[in-house]
Amino acid sequence: MTEPNSFSSIRQYAEHSKASAIEDLLRDISSQAQELFERKANEYSSSWRILRQEAITDQVWIKAYRIRSIQESNEQKVRGEDNSIESEFIGILNYSIMACIQLSTKDTDIDWPADICIAEYAYHRSNIEDLREMKNSDYGASWMDMRLESITDMILSKLLRVKEMQAKGTHGESEPVINSFKDIFNYAVFALAHMWFDKTYK
Numbered sequence: 001m002t003e004p005n006s007f008s009s010i011r012q013y014a015e016h017s018k019a020s021a022i023e024d025l026l027r028d029i030s031s032q033a034q035e036l037f038e039r040k041a042n043e044y045s046s047s048w049r050i051l052r053q054e055a056i057t058d059q060v061w062i063k064a065y066r067i068r069s070i071q072e073s074n075e076q077k078v079r080g081e082d083n084s085i086e087s088e089f090i091g092i093l094n095y096s097i098m099a100c101i102q103l104s105t106k107d108t109d110i111d112w113p114a115d116i117c118i119a120e121y122a123y124h125r126s127n128i129e130d131l132r133e134m135k136n137s138d139y140g141a142s143w144m145d146m147r148l149e150s151i152t153d154m155i156l157s158k159l160l161r162v163k164e165m166q167a168k169g170t171h172g173e174s175e176p177v178i179n180s181f182k183d184i185f186n187y188a189v190f191a192l193a194h195m196w197f198d199k200t201y202k
Contacts, residue, residue: 033093046112096185
């Protein structure tokens, strides 16, 4: 069996680990994001419910574009745990779930108790994870062979499409807006998995 410090890629790690290792890793990443969401829900309740779709999209765009800028310049001037690239990807995860909730609910009441916010988050997260497992099966987990820069660009590409649909007042027939945010969530999880591997084995 390959020694842990000799893994050259996350795919090689997956090939030499138990069958569920990668999915366990991806779910653990999602759990960390959910834990942060739950802490904020208990502190701020449903303040994010006031955000319109455009505002949520812009928040995700700002985070993704900052990541790309840091990747391109290889320089990060604002530092600290809350300003790390990892924290930006975590933020993308949580804003993507917020977008899915806002797009799927017909409830106009913005004052939700924390337990409802958390339950909605868990429901959408579960659906997204089920979708990811099916896509990983169909595509052979091709994300493992993507570079971090490519994943960032895919997120920005999805956001450009969402922004265009929002500007036109359409919801997307071939790919609904909510599906774009589901994909963005999963791309962010993949990015964090790559970053975990780089920190652990490189």
